[in-house]
Amino acid sequence: MAKPASTPGRRFLKLAGMTASIATKTVSHSLRNLTADEEQKNAARSKMFQDIGVQIAETLGDMKGAVMKVGQIASQYKDIFPPEVSKAIAKLQRQAPPMPFKQIKLQVEKELGKSLDQLFQHFDETPFAAASIGQVHKAILKNGEQVVVKVQYPGVEEACESDLKQVRLALRLMGVLKIERKLQDRLFKEIQDSLDNELNYEIEAQNLQVARTFHQQLDPKIIIPQVYTEYSSRHVLTLSLEQGDSIETASTWSQATRNELGRRLLRAIGQEIFYLKRFHCDPHPGNFAFREDGSVLIYDYGGVKTLSTEVVENFKALVHAARAQDFATMEDYLVRLNSLAETGKFPTDLYTAWVEIFTRPLTTHYDFAANSSHHDAMELVKPSLKYWDLFKPSPDTLMVNRTISGQYWNLINLKVHDNLNDVFDELVPPRA
Incomplete structure (x- = not known):
């Protein structure tokens, strides 16, 4: 199993390798099609975008952590990419393989300042959901309440900014961002802000509490999980277990x-x-x-x-x-x-x-x-x-x-x- 968050150096080298490969493909494409007619150029460009889109998806999908989250957010903004690239990076929405429980246990205990046995009556070792920046486990509090605990993978937050810069560089080199530079800056700032917010579970806790209060006043059949603040931190979020179909x-x-x-x-x-x-x-x-x-x-x-x-x-x-x-x-x-x-x-x-x-x-x-x-x-x-x-x-x-x-x-x-x-x-x- 690939490591959930590789060292900054290894992650940088992998992303830099992807960027260099994309730059080579782009230059080769330009040289090969100097004398092609318009139809041939369009077909070759589409094929190049497909190849590059697959490469981006495979590289980011293998890496897990912040860089994969960047790819997932980029897939939400797929309007700014050619369809061949959008289709490939949309695959990053899939679930990621889970992290070993030993590391999850260490992360929860470090964040909440107590041993798992002191905090919970029971904590499922097997997650029921795993994603790019964390995974979710069912647990039971000491008072018998059933909860879910969202745990962020160690080291993900630190990688965020450099990962986003590398992905943007790769996209710019392949010349697929269909918008002017000024608008690119605004969009990538929004992606950065979105990523920062998703990496900070204290912000998500606030969002949940605001939305829960808002909807409770309007319609009790809109159900949003309750936050257990005493069992939550910047990288751990404990919520009431709310089940539906x-x-x-x-x-x-x-x-x-x-x-x-x-x-x-x-x-x-x-x-x-x-x-x-x-x-x-x-x-x-x-x-x-x-x-x-x-x-x-x-x-x-x-x-x-x-x-x-x-x-x-x-x-x-x-x-x-x-x-x-x-x-x-x-x-x-x-x-x-x-x-x-x-x-x-x-x-x-x-x-x-x-x-x-x-x-x-x-x-x-x-x-x-x-x-x-x-x-x-x-x-x-x-x-x-x-x-x-x-x-x-x-x-x-x-x-x-x-x-x-x-x-x-x-x-x-x-x-x-x-x-x-x-x-x-x-x-x-x-x-x-």
């Missing part, structure tokens, strides 16, 4: 139950975006569980994005303009959100078609399992491609877009078949 199991329940779950999930995330202004931004299905009484359980508040009031108001104005088919105003707010490079260039008929596709799941009696919006969007991509460079990924919108699209797929997996227009109006009330 997977999205796959929930998809077999009655249509009425599935619709209730879908509504509750959409409303909860929408309330976080538009009212709390700090939201759970990792819509991976494994971060949610469900109960047949209609309850939705939300796990893992390590990834939380905070929005300014200005950005939220711009989003609301964009929604109003889209629903009114006021495309000039819509473009104005896309510019304010740093998502549109030039106004007046995208055809009105295409705007009309895209707005209908995007709003259809929220404004009609929509069958998410049939997924007509996605299928129609695939057809609409072809006539829209030549205008694609007008739009750009924005630090203000990337995580909102990723969260909304991820929750859309969660509703597909739940096979929701309902008219959600009332929830949509509740989240972004129509103007009088």
